[in-house]
Amino acid sequence: MQLQWRIVPGQTLLHRGWDDACVLYNDLSGDTHLLTGEAMQLLLALRDGDVDPEELAAPELATVLDTLAGLDLIEPC
Amino acid sequence: MLTVGQLSRAELGRRLAGAGIRLGTGRFTTSLRSAIPSVADGIGLLYADYPLRPDDGFADFHLQLTRPRNLRRWLGPQVTLLYDGRSLFKPLPLDQAFPMFEWGLNWCVSSRANRYLIVHAAVIEKHGRAAILPAPPGSGKSTLCAALVGRGGWRLLSDELTLLRLDDGAIVPLPRPVSLKNGAIDVIRDYVPGSVMSRPVTDTVKGTVAHVKAPSASVARAAEVARPGWIVFPRYVPAAALQSEPLARADTFMQLAGNCFNYSLLGAEGFTALADLVDASAGFRFTYSVLDEALAFFDHLAAG
Numbered sequence: 001m002q003l004q005w006r007i008v009p010g011q012t013l014l015h016r017g018w019d020d021a022c023v024l025y026n027d028l029s030g031d032t033h034l035l036t037g038e039a040m041q042l043l044l045a046l047r048d049g050d051v052d053p054e055e056l057a058a059p060e061l062a063t064v065l066d067t068l069a070g071l072d073l074i075e076p077c
Numbered sequence: 078m079l080t081v082g083q084l085s086r087a088e089l090g091r092r093l094a095g096a097g098i099r100l101g102t103g104r105f106t107t108s109l110r111s112a113i114p115s116v117a118d119g120i121g122l123l124y125a126d127y128p129l130r131p132d133d134g135f136a137d138f139h140l141q142l143t144r145p146r147n148l149r150r151w152l153g154p155q156v157t158l159l160y161d162g163r164s165l166f167k168p169l170p171l172d173q174a175f176p177m178f179e180w181g182l183n184w185c186v187s188s189r190a191n192r193y194l195i196v197h198a199a200v201i202e203k204h205g206r207a208a209i210l211p212a213p214p215g216s217g218k219s220t221l222c223a224a225l226v227g228r229g230g231w232r233l234l235s236d237e238l239t240l241l242r243l244d245d246g247a248i249v250p251l252p253r254p255v256s257l258k259n260g261a262i263d264v265i266r267d268y269v270p271g272s273v274m275s276r277p278v279t280d281t282v283k284g285t286v287a288h289v290k291a292p293s294a295s296v297a298r299a300a301e302v303a304r305p306g307w308i309v310f311p312r313y314v315p316a317a318a319l320q321s322e323p324l325a326r327a328d329t330f331m332q333l334a335g336n337c338f339n340y341s342l343l344g345a346e347g348f349t350a351l352a353d354l355v356d357a358s359a360g361f362r363f364t365y366s367v368l369d370e371a372l373a374f375f376d377h378l379a380a381g
Contacts, residue, residue, distance in 0.1 A: 021327035034331050
């Protein structure tokens, strides 16, 4: 069964991007994270329901999804 | 308005030892009491241009420097700093009374003035735009700051605390004496002839310290805010060639956040204020060893 992901409730994804890097404020931990532009795009797509389950299952995304989960920005659902 | 310099040394000493003075430094008023002569000497020398606010007016901070009545007073005289009548810090040797006032006032602002985002950074201004110099101790920040305001034609906004107004991103000046340590004291004495400097105090936790009087013109313009222009992370490396390297904005943000006193406390509001600051500023890593070269670099920035 494919693992599905969602944004952790309460995250507003307050962020600012420059060039190919973003800083993001984690509403729940109060931490600030430095993310690649791609990771930020993935977060926004998850928020907007704009990612197919097949895409999320792609091995290429496993590392970035694990990283985002480790930062408590996303969770399995 | 009455300034500290309009009082004789004797009158200043009498007032400080009595009801105290209300010292205006930029947006803040400090009620200060002390019968310790070196405190009056330091205030008289370095704060001569600063206004004395009305005795019955509001004060943001209430400080008193006094000699504690403990056993140590028989072994080595000490000074203690009272904030709102309470002692928050360990007493220091009496000789360190004036530096303790400076450190105590920095603590007051950095821990209490949370309507600003506060960066541990020197900040100077030319043509309305500010250069922020965040750096850990030992990086040559204060030496560079003293040279830039003493000889480079920059206005001193602050040597230690960059105050970013949350609602509009303006940088609010807090011009106060520049703190120099160890070898920097002689460097600035030579590089900025005529600079007014307090007596060096030895054996502090920071080594030997002395404070340089802020330029009178900077004190006179303490109500005039500046717009952010540059964020320069300075590093003094002996004998190094001058090097400046543009810093990516996201990296600038993360490094700045690490130099803030109250970034975490302000939460999302602090994030947005800092992001706006980074949006408005060009960031650099900057290595220097020769002050003339460093001043030329900053001139180039201001001319751009």
